[in-house]
Each structure stands twice: as C-alpha cells, then as structure tokens.
Amino acid sequence: MNLWSRLRSWVRTVLRRSRAEHEMEAEVQFHIEALADDLMRSGIPREEALRKARIEFGGVERVKEECREAHGFKFMEDLLYDLRFAGRVLRKSPGFAVIVILTLAIAVGANTVIFSLVNGVLLKPLSYPNPDQLIAIDHSSQQIGFEKMGIAPALYFVYREQNTTLEDIGAYDNDELDVTVAGTPEHVRVLDVTDGTLPILGVSPVLGRLFTRHDDSPGATQTVVLTYPYWQRRFDAASTVIGSSITVNGAPAEIIGVLPQSFHFLDQKDPSLILPMQWDRAKTTFGSFEGNAIARLKPGVSVKEATTDLERLLPVAMRTFPPPAGVGADYFQSMHLKPTPIALKDEVIGNVQNVLWVLLASTILVLLVACANVANLLTIRVEGRHHEFAIRYAIGAARRRISADILFESGLLAIAGGLIGLLLAFGAMRIVVALGATNIPRIRDINITPSVLVFAITITAIASLLIACVPILKSTNPRLITDLRDGGRAAGQGRRAQGARKALVMIQVAVSVILLICSGLMIRTFRAMMDVSPGFTSPETIQAFGFYIPDTQIPDSSPELVIRMDEAIVRKITSIPGVSSVSIGRSLPLDGNDSNNPVFVENRTFEGSEIPPSRRFNYLAPGFFSTLGTRLLAGRDFTWADNYDKTPVVIVSKSFANEFWRRPEDALGKRVRMVSTDPWREIIGVSEDVHYDGVEKPSPSMVYWPLLMDHFGGHTRLQRATVFVVRSQLAGTQSLMNSIQQQVSSVNPSVPLANSGTLGHLYSQSMARTTFTLVMLCVSGGIALLLGIVGIYGVIAYSVSQRTREMGIRMALGAERRSISFMVLRQGAFLVLIGIAVGLIASLFVAQLIRTLLYGIQPIDPVTFVTVPVLLLAVAFLASYLPAWRASRVDPMVALRYE
C-alpha cells in the first residue's frame, strides 16, 4: 500500500511534472497572499504586508527544492538535467564524440556479429522438438582407421527391433538422380530415408502424409515426398500434386506429401525429393555401411546408456546376418567395430567450435582495446574540466554528482556507439555469413535474435562503465581538486591520471600484440597451405560436371556400351576449341565424395582373418592424371582398352607404394586385390600424392581402378555416376558449359549435366575456413593496431602539450632540440616495450589455445613472434615521432609565456 502510493505519486509527478511545478508555485503564492491578507487586517499597507509575508515564508526556491525532493521527482529532475548537460558538453566537441562513437560502434558491431555466429551455431538448440533427445549414430573401427562409417542396414534392422533405449532410429543417405516432371528431365539432389527418419525430427507435412513402414518396404509402389522449395518451383505450389505421378530415375513414383517451408534436414542443402530407402531385410548381409543414422532417445536416457545398449546389439547383428559373398565370417569380427552415438547437435556443428570461440575472444579483446582508448580520451577531457570541477566543489557539489556527469557522458557515447554498432552488425552480418557460407555449419540459424540484442546491450553497458571508471576514479577526487587558481594542472592529480593513461596504453599495446600474433600465425598457416603441392595444377582451369547414364537407358547387362558412350563424349568435348584435355573419374579431389576399403597386397601379411588398412578408392578413365596435372612417377596410365578388355590392372599413389616398396618403380608388376576371393590385379602405374581431403590434411593412400572391371568384390563393377574433368582456359564460363552441353547432347540428348563448377572453386572452399579465420583475425588485429597507434599518439601528444612550459625552460637553459625529441621518444618507447613484453608472454599461452587452427607451423612460430614486435615498435615509433618533433619545435619564448 505504502509502496504503491509512493510509486503512484512518483509516476504522477513524472508524467505531470510541469503541472506539478505549476501547482507548487500556485500553492506557495496562495500561502503568501493569505498571510499578507492577515497582516493587512492588522493595518499594514498591502505592499509592506506582501514583503513581510515573503520574509516570514522563507526562501521560496529552497522550499520548492525541498518539496520536489520530498515528492520524489528529484531523481528524474537530476537525470534529465544530467542528460541535457552531457548532450550539451558533447555537442561542443563533435570531433571527440565522433571518434569515440565510431570506436565503440566498431567494437560493439564486431562483437555482435561474432556473438550471433556463436549463438546461432553453438548455443541455439537445433530447431526440432525436444532436440536434446536427438543423436546421430555412427560406427568406427580403430583396426582399419575408419572414423565415421555411418550405419549398415543389418545394424539398422537389429537396433530398431531390439534396442531398449531409443524411441526410434532412422537411416538416411544423400543421392542425386534424374527426375522427369511433365516431360522435362532434371538432375536433382534427393534424400533417401527410412520410415522413422522424418518422424524422429518431429516434422509433419503441410500437405499429404509422410512415409509409412509399408512405403519403406521393398517392392512397394514407389512414393516420394516433395520439399517445399521444389514444390514451389516445379509445381507452382499446387495442392493437387498429392496422388499425381512423376518419373524418378526412369520409373513412375507417386507424390504423397509436401514438407513445410521451415523444415531443413540437419545442416544439408535442401534436396528436391525425399525417397524411401526400401532396404530389403531378406537380402541384407552384414557389412556395406551405406547410410547414416539418427535416433531419438527415450526420455531420461543418456547417450552413454544408449551406447551400452547398441554395443550389446552389434554382435547380435553380426550373428543374425550372413557376411557378404567372398568375405569370411571373421572379417568383421576383426574390424573391432564400435557404435559411436553422439548428440545430433555436435554432429551438425562438427569442429567449428574452436574457430568461433577464438573469434569471439578476439573481438572481446578488440572491445577492451576500444574501451581503453575511449577511457583515455575521456580522462584527457575530464582533466580539461578540472577547473570547472574545482568551482563546483567550491560551491558544494557532491563528488557523486560530478561522477554522475562523467558517467552520463560516457553512457550517452556508449549508447550512440552501441546503436550504430548494431546497424553495422546488421550490414556486416551479410558479409560474414557470405564469407563463412561454405564452411560454417547451421548458417541458416545465424541471425540477430533477442539474445544477441541482450548481448549487445550488455556489452554496451559494460563498455560505458569501463570507460567512465578510470576518469571517475582518477580525476574527480575532491581532495586533489582544491586549487582554483591552478587552472587545472595540480601536479599530483595530473600525474595520477597520467599514470592511469599510461597503463591503459600498455594494455592496448599488449592486447594488440596478442591479436597480431594470432593473425600472424593464421597468415603463416595460410602461406604454408598455399605452399603445399596439392597433386594437381592450376585448379581454376579445370571445369568439372557430373554425368550419370541410368540403367533405364543402357542396362547393366551391356556395361561396355556405357563406357563407349563415355569415350564418345570425351572425344566430342576434346574437339571443342580451347579444351586441351578431358577425362572421367568417380570423384574429384576435395569434393568429399569418398569411398574407402581395405586392399590386400600379394605376398604381404593380412591374409586370413586379419584386415589390411583401408585405402581411398577412385575409378578413372584414361587421361585423368594428365588432365588434373598429377604426375605419374612410374609406369603408365589406363587405356580405354583396359576397360573394354577388363584387364586386371590398377594404379596406386606414391604413399601406397612407399609403404611396401623402396622406389615407385619397384611397385610396378606387383599385385593387389580388394577381397581374398578376387583375382590379383597388377600395378601398372604409380602417381604422385594428391590431397583429396584438403591441403591441410595428409594425402590419403590411394588406389585407382578402371571404370569397368570383372570380378571386383565378386561382381562386375561399372562406374555409372561420373565426374567429367575438362582442362580449358575457359573453365568457369557459361560459354564453355554451353559448348559442352551441345557436344554431350549430340551423343546423349536425354541426360542432364549436374553440379558444374571448377576444381579451383573446390580448392578455395577447402581453404575457406582458414581464409575465414584469417580474415576475421586480421580485421581484429588491424583494428587493435589502429586503436593502439591512436592511443600511443594521444598519450604522448597530450603529455608533450602539458610539458610545453618545461620544455621551453629546458631549451632556454640550453637543451638541444634533438635531446628534447629523444626524451619524448624514449617515453613512448618505454610504454610500448612494456606492453609488448606483456603481450608476448600472454601470446605464448594464447598460441597454444589456437594450435588446432594452425597448419605447417609451430604455435610458437619464431617468424611471427619476431615480426609482430618489430612491426609494433616501428608503428609506435611513428606514432610518438610526431609529438616528439613538435616538442623539439617549441619556441622557448612562447613556451615560457604559455598560459
């Protein structure tokens, strides 16, 4: 009640402040007049009565002030006054205000952008219902060095039927195939799922239904679910599509549902269609890890409990399903397979955590430097107002009020900086997202959310407190502001604030050193990566595109015809002017399209039950190496005849050959095979190593096979899905793709080309995360350096201006100009050297923290650790040279008369 009426009265007074003011005036006036009336009754004339009444009433303004305070709008009054005062003070020096606001805006903006990355990628839960229950189920085998094998159908069936910890499990796999809608063929991305996969993610269709267990059974009518964008694009969002039929890979399929717009499958690019996996339990063997899996934990079950559960089921699956043809039952036993479920969010995020935390730390350091700089500027300004404070103290102002003045000024600056910073962040966000688009997961989730705004407001508030506390602590002490006559240069006070400012500059230099060392390490990493010979040359002049001849066009029974068609297309494209060579492979370096399997080497161990280490496979047409610029170190390339005749030949990489033989030439004529029931295949060539996984990763041990082979894993093997590589100066242009399309159509008019791009694009993508980190850190380092220079210059220049008189005296007494400059430079050098020393020591630790981002250099990289301090010293020298030079130009006569 009491609090309520108090609040009400306060609100009322605030809302009707001018009216209250008016009423108070009227009330006092009434009192004085009533008193005067009474006095007049005792015979005093009116004029005299009014005068006496006023005297008896006492100081009207003082009474009013006390009333205001009693009534609780004193606080508001002060607030408005302070804000007005701060605004007026800032308007008087726009240069100062602009510099401070921009400094803070850049720092707040950078922090907001990076925090929204951290928030969107790392902090925000996945946008599915109860995301904490979602896990990804993977398998690994330490024995053969497989990290992420995915899941095998046999395991999927056993896990799904017998687990006790999961609500459900679903498998998925990405694919590309040809779809014909209303007569137009198109090559599209598709997602294969089992019937549990979509319900696990809690999605419900906007139209129709999802897959049932029946749809997912082998032999069922083919059904498809459309994604929202594809439905919009190809069907004009018609609701009549449900029940209609399209042609998928040459066979009819019924559209049964459409997914909502907001649904994205994990972090993948949206596919066009979703198809049921239709794994056949009756034909399943143990092995062939050909999908990935997600699952939803039962409520209250931990990932660890699920792991134990799956570990129990893995041997059950091995007993339930037979091994594939040509593989011994003990083959998989010896792989020591293990299920490795992890939280789905961790699976989606991958290893980007380090980069983002490092970037956030770097921008927070930038904010620190910015605050130090602004605090410095503010301290100098506050010292300039020393005289004003002295007067205010003399007439009884409280330190609290003077501190409030400074706080309001800094608050106003910080708010302005924060708002502009937020605007900058909105703009910069697009650039950063574009920069990180190819290598940062969950890019769709990155935006400015309420929590990002809260973060921006918090750092703005902290910044305004930080920048105000140094001047408040150092320059408002009333005991030090005593001498009105001094005009603002009381010796003790000046020195104390000067000390604080020097400390701030040292902090700035130290933080700049840390940021510059990190940037330097990233630059060195980038250089080291550029220096790696990737195993191909001039990737920007290699045009690649996907091509797939479906079995509806050429059946599996005549695989040679597929190779004939491939060869015909290669010859056609080679005839295009400006094209120097053309070939075909299963996958390109850096395209992430891996295939790994163990390989046996003749007369080596690994026979019997032991599993040899796995190798990366690629399947190639003749000319692949020469087109990419990969050198053959020994032997020969494949020929078309090798394919038609199914000659048992193989090419291996240098690292494979080195494992068994001393020189590449020694490998020629030796024999290998994939499974022990296959015939041996002769090594006819050894290629140089190619960095298939990215330049910073070791190049895998490769085995290259022809496109068409007999008795490979017990079957005839034909590589239908292929990537064409075309070496041409015109790579990446539409005109080249048009010519290629024309040539391909002349051989096969009904198969569309897919995913065209240059190897150069893949190459820069593989370096994208390093480039991204590099750019972001260099921006942070650059800002810090710039602010550092301004800080050093500011402190030196100010101290020179304060000591003008002293310099004049020194020169009048015979000091040389050079020694005066030297004195000033020495002062600057001292600050910088201490800052650098502190920064270097801190960097020793920081460099260890970012070591996972580095490649090809040690964290304590001597080049970086020498270059950065030298650079900073040089820059600091320049920053203090100007004031030093000015000091030496001081005219002793002018200086002595100064002020």
Add this chain to the structure above:
Amino acid sequence: LDKDKQLDLLQGTLDMLILKAVSLGPFHGYGILLRIQQISKDRLEIQQGSLYPALYRLEHQGWITSEWGESENKRKAKYYRLTAAGKRRLQAETENWNHMADVIAAILRTKPEEV
C-alpha cells in the same frame, strides 16, 4: 505575537502536528499553520515555508491527500485531507508520543534518593 515565549519545534514532530491538524478537517497549507498555532495558543514557532516540504513528504507517503478547492476569500487553494493510512499513522504516533513523554517525564521527575 510575543516571539520570546515561543518554543522551537521539537525535531520530527511537525509531521505529527500536521496529521493532527488535518484530522480535524480539510485545510489548505496556510490554514494548517494557523490551526496549529491556534491550538498551541501561539506557543510554537513554525517557519512558514518549512510546512510545505513536510506536506509533500506526507502526501508522497500516502498519509494525506490533496485536492484543489476554493478558499473563504474566493481564491483557489490546495486542500489536504487525512487518508485511512494517515489516520492509523496519527494514532500510532500519538500513542508513541504519549508513551515517550511519560517515560521522559518520569525520568526527569526522578529524585536522587529514588535511584
């Protein structure tokens, strides 16, 4: 008025006196002052202006409330009234005061032999 016989107001008692005066009926500020002086038979010295901060404080605390009305000589004046909370407050203050006065008086009456 004979200023020499007037007493200075005891610290903190003005609020209580205002509450008492207002409890007798609605008055404007000047009226409250006159009423207090009248009841005290001019034995209390109250600085005219010091009344208003006290009135604003009491109103802010919700013990009195005010509205504008017309005075006996047809001027607009602000009239103060006691609220229910003010009534309770006045009662509490009065009891407190009487109790305190008794205690103090008893102490002051004490003779040396009684200790």
